[in-house]
Amino acid sequence: MIMTPPYTPDTPFLSIRNMRIEVARSGAPLIEDLSYDLHRGEFLAVVGESGSGKTMAARAIMRLLPAGIACTRGEILLDGEDLLKASAPRMHAMRGGKIGMVFQEPMVSLNPAHRIGDQMSEGMRIHTKLTKAEIRQRCVEMLKRVQIRDPEHCLNAYPHEFSGGMRQRIMLASVMMLRPKLLIADEPTTALDTLTQREVLDLMVTLAREEGTAVLLITHNLGLVARYAQRAIVLEKGRFVETGDVHRILRAPQTAYTRQLVEALPKRGDAVVPTSNRNAIIQVRDLAVTYRGNRTGLFKPRPAYQAIDGLDLDIHEGETVAVVGGSGSGKTTLGRAILRLVPAAHGKILYRGRDVLAGDRASLHAFRMACQLVFQDPHSSLNPRMRVRDIVAEPLRHCPMMNAQARRQRIDETLDEVSLGTLASRFPHELSGGQRQRVAIARALVRRPAFVVADEPVSALDMTIQAQVLKLFQTLQQRYGFACLFISHDLAAVEQIADRVVVMEQGKIVEQGLRDEIYDRPQHAYTKSLLEAAPQI
């Protein structure tokens, strides 16, 4: 038996003392001398960029560090018990029982081969002596609490039948069902869109309050920290930077690093100049895109799904139009349909007055030459076998007017503009996420396009890197004056960069207007809920 010290309100529930985590082989530190306290029922945020060690610091509490990485010094006191000295069976009882953890990727954190019911009850089977029927009853109750509509059906279903947000709620339900005293949430909503993010986090807070659970929220998103946490710890490259009340940290950061983080938050750009008197570069008329589902029976037709449903949109020379909406609203499909990457069911797309859907090969080629796309995921948008310079050079293959000298000059110039001049001979895997996204931008801009579709170009990046990439994008747009369709679910980024905003829901435009109008005086209920859900400081 382990003696639990008597509970007094001022003894912290979790107390980390001088923790050091290092790579076992080289002794290189990942976390140096970290100390903090977490009280019962408190909501503490751990903030930092990628590589700051925030995930490692949390995993150490569960004693779930990756192989080759070890916690070599310090104490992790949970309720007075040092977890670093606890035996393996004791830790088994702790994990899931006393400490629960929610992971970042709902798409991969549930096992696709097992039914939801079996996965949810696993923890109960290990940590409690309840019968099967009792466990099932508890699962149903818990699923109701996380607002899953048909809990009985859900228990028999497999993870792929649910959306990311639903999966994260199921994950949360199965963790909270065991009433842990400490919940570690590692970027729990980074992969979700704004509306779903709000839902999941609100739910997490409610459950934690009801159960009196202390929460350690690991995130790079300061907006979420401001909304949900009481106290925050800022980490930089494994070192403790500062701690304190969230509002104090955000309003009056004490250190240069925190100030830098706060300043990286997107801010509304300069006042918008209406651009509708300029010529339209892209005109979309009554566009529809249909996806075919899978056959439900051998002789039944494949069900059709309207991704874009009779949509009209004008984009003028040099302006940035942002398309916002939740996942499944059809915003990505819209961007790809305009670029003719997915076929349109009907409708017209006019590029400078010429229909690109009906046009001949030559006009389609001219359209391709003038339009570019920047992708969301810089990891999969660059060919891993090509060097940066070759990637950026490739679009120029189709510029027969340029000689070798002019091409070389253009490539050097473009690489310098995105500050990659010194990295030209690297392979993509040797670059960071932000650097890769700059390569993708260079590739898109090397031919000086007139129109660029940017599909969530910064959602995979850290806040500070996001700010840099957005700024670079704006600078280049001012220099070359291309029009841009900026697709995003991140309303903060949109507020910084957009001239006009288009709100989409279920394949239709529900509202559009100048950025300031939409943000200050939203008309449609869906726009209001999107703005409401966006984390703000």
Place this chain on the structure above:
Amino acid sequence: MKLSANAIIGGVIVALVVTVALVAIFWTPFNPLALNMRLKLGAPDAAHWLGTDEFGRDVLSRLMAGASTSALVSILTVGFAVIVGTIVGVVAGFVRGWTDRILMTFNDTLLAFPGILLALGMMIVVGANKWGIVLALGFAYTPTVVRVVRGTVLSLREREYVEASRMIGNSAAYTMFRHVLPNCVAPVAVLATSMFGWVLLSESALSFLGLGVPPPAPTWGNMLAGARPYIQTAVWLGVAPGLCIALTLLGINLLGDYVRDRLDPRMA
């Protein structure tokens, strides 16, 4: 990338086999086909280092001559299967639609036959000789390559850099060769190295069944087969070609791992 010990061992073994195979074309210690009944089943000695077989032929000379045949056959077979299989696989995976369906139906039909049975049938049509073996085994192993390549292509064509290539205005063929094909190298390299092993063994099996390279020309496979009745009395007859097959496979596998890593910029 630094040469690992494994890569060096693999390289040395493969180089040795290739050298021996080349030397054997011009010179062997004895004539590998010369019978000498007085020396039959002789144990290894100073003249005949690995002994003699049931017809008094020098085992070492036959092993060397066998290396030429076996190495030639397996290189040509693997080459055939990899080239044909990759082309068919890339086309099926990248073009999709009816082309894909027709190619894959044909391919799956071939896959449904056991490889060796397919090869046996082919051998009867083409005739039992070196070229027959290459063609038969090549056909038998191509469907596997097609499957692997097509699967890889299917996952690669969904990558965003393939879409980016379309956006740039590159033709489908260019995209296929520049962005899809090079990224298929790793699985194909792994498959090709293990295929060397299968082909060596299949060639041995075919020769063992009397359908391979016809006697008296030596291959490692028919030497192994011929040694069977004497496994009690003349161990060296079986051990020598057996060891050669095993060592060569080891060498090819070690070298194959190195080549695969070498071709991947992420590992270099």
